[in-house]
Amino acid sequence: MAVVERHAACPSESVMAIVRDGWSYAAWVVGASRIRSVDPDWPAAGSTIHHSAGAWPLVINDSTVSRSWDGAHRLELQARGWPLGEARIRIEVVPDADGEGCTIRMTEDAVRGPGTLVPKPLRDAMLVPRNVETLKRLVLLAEGRGTATGAATR
Template identity: 50%
Template sequence: MIEASRVINAAPEAVFAVLADGWSYAGWVVGSSHIRDVDEGWPAPGTRIHHSVGPWPLHIQDTSVVTAVEPGRSLSLEARGWPLGSAAIRLTLEPHGGGTLIRMAEHIVRGPGRALPVPVQALIAKPRNAEALARLSDIVLGRSGA
């Protein structure tokens, strides 16, 4: 697993509220360019975000599906972006002082990206996920007025 983490100066419930808003994903998930639809009941297991990945006009239309959820604590997804493959992503939230420590762990589970050695995958995934957490933090803090 490749992991990035960040402390956000907001309660875990405020962070999870953004994760539970599927329409916000294009605002913080690096590479996601457009949300086409969010299944009713998101983020229940099995529900999907229908998204586009990449810049227009070269974007790929695909989905990400919830594989597990503990409201206020964690969210696990399989993020797809064929023909590139798909990745298992787990976001965990822990109280940290007056804020939240969020961890984002990822590993490729399908597709050609699995052939890349983990250190090479980390060169791409770690900075991308650190940027995603920075964007997520901005959205959380913007919504909370902090």
């Protein structure tokens, strides 16, 4: 699995608030271009975000399903990205000892479809840069929730 980590200068609750908001998915997940609908019980296990990927006019409608949600520190997803296939993603948020910051770890790997035929080192080489940017966006949103203007830059 491709693994990336990033520290956030905000409580883990701020990060999980973004993750819990299915409508924000396209704002931080690289490749998701718009959200079409979110199940009302998102991110409970079995709930779905219906999203689109790509740039117009080459947009593909697909979905991401929550496989597991612990409510505080971990979310596991199965994202569809056909024609490439499906990926399993885990997002874990570990609070710092002082509770003022946290570390986010994201793991991802292909589990179905043509993506599984790509050798693992090449898959990781494609996923890691994408997920580094995904976590950068997630952290910017989470840290921005704690500022009056949301104008912090990195």
